[in-house]
Amino acid sequence: MNDTIENITCPACGKTMHKVYMQESGSALDVCLDGCGGIFFDGQELKHFDEHSENIDELKNALEGKNFEKTDETQTRICPVCGNNMVKNNVSIKKEITIDECYNCGSKFFDHGELTKMREQYATEKDRQQDFLASTYEEIGSKIDALELQNQMNRANRSRFLKLLDKVFLGR
Ligand SMILES: [Zn+2]
Ligand SMILES: [Zn+2]
Structure with a gap:
């Protein structure tokens, strides 16, 4: 699946997300810089960023030093790409990290801090x-x-x- 070209609305807080260009993978991530700090991955994007060795400097820089809004993580979120309900899923076997996943288009949403936590758990x-x-x-x-x-x-x-x-x- 291709990157979404339009700016999308954050499924957690409703703010318009920003594109953060990632040099290494050549893709742009949707990041909620004005709201909750959540990160949205469309399609298969996540596989470029889930490992500790993969470079996410641009993302870290974009998020650094900002205060983000708290969101209700228990709420069902709607996929901003296709409009389907997203499903809560554990990305870590240790079960501390629950992300929202769209089974229809394969998109994934990480609340602020979840991606870093996941990357730190497994090398x-x-x-x-x-x-x-x-x-x-x-x-x-x-x-x-x-x-x-x-x-x-x-x-x-x-x-x-x-x-x-x-x-x-x-x-x-
Ligand atoms: Zn947000
Ligand atoms: Zn979707």
Whole structure:
């Protein structure tokens, strides 16, 4: 997907976002410099900026020294590109960072500070994937444990039930 050419409206605070030109990737990011400090990525833009090693100096410079408005992060946001409701998603397995994502056009919105936080958590994409795998295994593991427990309970109940039948019908 191409960059949005028009200035877009911030999905969090409604202010007009500014274009910040990023040298390394050659793309322009939409940043809410007059409002909440949020960053909007259209389409696949984010993959150029989510790793610690990728350069975001222009973005840092643009955001530096400014005070940004607080926004209500629990509110459902509307994608400024296509008008669909955005969905809250964890970008970090550690689950401290929730961003807004548009499943229709692939855009993502980061509240102020979230991108830096995410970049700091993992040095590389590989680290992130490993963490993701580890936590997925953990989750599946606990599901299997729960299932096993349920099976055992079912079995226990069945044997109790059979004993009851024995008692009722055979008087044992
Ligand atoms: Zn904003
Ligand atoms: Zn969209």
